Amino acid sequence: MIGYVLRRLLYAIPILIGVNVFIFTLFFAVNTPDNMARIHLGMKHVTPDAVAKWKHEHGYDKPLLFNAQAAGTAKFTETIFFSKSVPMFAFKFGAADDGRDIGQDIKTRMLPSLALATPVFLLGLLLYITFALTLAFFRATYVDYVGVVLCVAMMSISGLFYIIGGQFLISKLLHLVPISGYQYGTDAFKFLVLPVVIGVIGGLGSSSRWYRTIFLEEMNRDYVRTARAKGLPERIVLFRHVLRNAMIPILTGVVVVIPTLFMGSLVSESFFGIPGLGSYTIDAIRSQDFAIVHAMVFLGSVLYIVGLLLTDISYTWVDPRVRLS
C-alpha cells in the first residue's frame, strides 16, 4: 500500500513537468518577456531601459529554454523556464507581477475558499444522494417522473441564474443576509449562508440524476434480487445493499474533487465577494498576471493528482476486493 502510494507520487512528477512545459509553451508561444514588460509598464512611452529593468526585477532577463552562454548544467538552469517552474515543486510560488508574495496570498485566501467549498460539498453530497435514493425508491412512479423532469429542468438552467436570482431574492427582496462580502471568524457565517445554499441548489439537477442512474443500475443486479427474494424490506435493500455498492462509482467522481476544494469556486466567490482563491484567480486573469495564473494552474494540477490517488485509496476502503499493488 505504501509502496503503491510512493510509486504513484513518483508518476506524478513527469505529469507535473508536462503541465509546466505545456503552460510555459502556451504563455511564451506568442508572448515575449518584452511584451509582458510593456503590458505591465503601460503600452505607450516605454523606454528600452525600463523594459530591461522590469525584466531583470521579475527574472525574465534570461533565455526561455536554453542558455547557450552558460556552462555545463547552467545551460538549462539559467533559463526562464527552469527558474520559474522548478521552485514550484517545492511550493515556492515566487512573487506576482505586481510584487506580492503569491505563497502568502494563497495561504491567507485558502481559508475563505474552504469555508465556502466544504459545506457546499458535504451538504450537496448528502442532499443529492438522499434525493436520488428517494427517486430510486419510487422508481417508475409519478414521484420518480416528476423528480427526473425537475432534475433535467434544473440542470438546463445556467449556474449564473442561480447566483443572480438567489442574490436578488434573498438579499434584496427579503433582506435576510448581506448580498456579498466576507468577515473572518464566526461572522463569516451570515456571509456564507447564501453562497452555500445557492451552490448546493445549483448542482442538484445534474448530480441527483447521475446518482439516480447509478442506483438504478445497481438495482438491476442479481444480489438485489436475492436480497428481495429472501424477504428483506425495500428499505434495507436500498440502504444496506444498493447504497453500499453504489458507493464505488459514486466515489470515482466525488473523491477526486476533495483536494480541489482548496481552489475554491471561480464564479460564486467573485459574485459574493469572498476573498478566496477563486476570486484571486479571476482577478489575476483579468489583470493578466501570468505569475499567479501559472501558480494556480500548478496548484490545481497537484491537487487533481492527489485527488486521483485518494480515489484509488478510497476504493480499497469501500470495496474489500480491491487490492492496490
Add this chain to the structure above:
Amino acid sequence: MMPQFTPLWTDWLIYALLIIIAVYIAYTRSKPHLLAPWRKVMRNQTAIASSVILLVFVTIGLLDSVHFREALPQQNSGEKTVYSAEIISLFDRMAGPLRSHTEKTYSAPLAVNLFAMESVEQPDGGVARLFPQLKYAGSHLGKDIDQSTRDQWQLFIKGSLWGALIWVLLCVILNAALASHARINFSQMARRLWRGDTELPWRTLLLTIGMVLWLIAIAWQIAPQYHLFGTDKVGLDVLYLALKSIRTGLVIGILTTLVMLPFALLFGITAGYFKGWVDDVIQYIYTVLNSIPSVLLIAAAVLMLQVYMDIYKDSFNSVVERADVRLLFLCLILGVTSWTGLCRLLRAETLKLREFDYVQAAHALGASHWKIMTRHIVPNVMHIVLITITLEFSSLVLAEAVLAYVGVGVDPSMHSWGNMINSARLELAREPMVWWPLAAAFVFMFVLVLAANLFADAVRDAFDPRVQ
C-alpha cells in the same frame, strides 16, 4: 445588385459540418441497422418536441451564418461596384427593423417611453423632467401614442390568428399526406391523429409546431413596431440580441465537438488498439491536459490570444472578423480541454472490442491494423461518440456564459448570452430594476439547453446498448 459573399472562418466550418451531416444521412439511409436507433428516437415524444425547438434554433443560427457585404448604391452607372464595409448576415437582413431601431438607452419591454427620466426642452422654452418618448417603438401610432396598449393587443390577436391559420393549414396538409400514405380516408386519419394512434408521434409534432408558430407569429407582428423584450443600455433591441446570440451558442456547442472529435477518435482508438507504449504516451498526454483546471487553461489560452491580437492588430480587417477568430479559437481551446473525456471512453471500449472474435478473425485473415480500426472498431464505438456529442452540447452552451463572466469568453463585441448576462448583471442594482436583458438571455439559453438535454436523453436511450 448582388451583395459580396464574405464568409467568416466559423461559417466555413459550419458549411463543412452541414456537408458531413448530409453525408452521414445519405450513408445511414441505406443501412437499416444504423437507421433503427434513429427510428427509435423519432418515436419518442419528447425527442420529437425538442427536435422541433432545436430545428428552429438551428435555422436561425444557419441564417445568421451566411455573411455578406451589401453593395452600396451606385452614383452613376458603369462605375465599379463598391461594397459596404460592414459585414452582415442573412438574418440581419431579415431582422430589418429589429436591427436598425436603436433607441437611446434602456426601455422596458413593450414600453413607448425611455426607462430613465431626462430633461427635455419644451416648445415654450422651459425644461421638464419626464420619460421621453421612444424614437421607434409605437411611432406608427403618431399622436395616438397613449393607445399603445390597445394597439399591442390588436397586434397580438392578429399574430395569434395568423399563427393559427398557418398551423391549421399545416395540419390539413400533413393529415392529407398521411392519409394517402396509409391509404385511408381523410377523416379516419384525422381521428387517428387526434387520438395519437400513429406510429410516429405526429400529434406531439403538430402541437409543438403549433406552439412555436404561435410565438413566432406574435413576435413577427409586434416586434417591428415595439421592443418586445425592451432595449439594452445602448438602446439595442433585446430580442434581436437574444436571437443573434443563438449562433454564438450553437457554434460553441457544435464546432467544439467537431474540433475534439478527430483527436478523441484517433488517440482513443490507437491507445486502446495498440496498447503498450502508444497507450502509455497517449495516457500521459491526456492526464497532463486533464490535470490542468479547465477554466484556468481556457483563461490562459484566451489571454495569450488577446496578447497576440494586440500585437498583430493590423491583420484583421474588421471587428466582426476579429471577434470571429476569437470565437474559433475559443472553440479550439474548449475542444482541447474536452476531448480527454471522450478519448478515455473510446480507449476503454476499444480495449474491450479488440479481444472480440471478429477482430481476431479479421486479424487472422491478414487485415491491416488501419483496416481493422476503421472497418471494425470505429463503427462499433460510434454510439459512444454520438451520445457524448449530444450530452456535451448543452454543457458547452452553459459554459459560454460562465466564461464570459470570468472575462475569457467570446469577444465583448460579439452578441452572446454570456455577454448579455455579464453586461446586465450590474444593472440589477438599479432601482427600479432593469431585468429584461437578463431574463431574455436566461430564457433563450434555458429553452435551447433544455431541448438539447431532452434530445440527448432520447439519443442515449436509443443508442446505448446497456439501456436496451
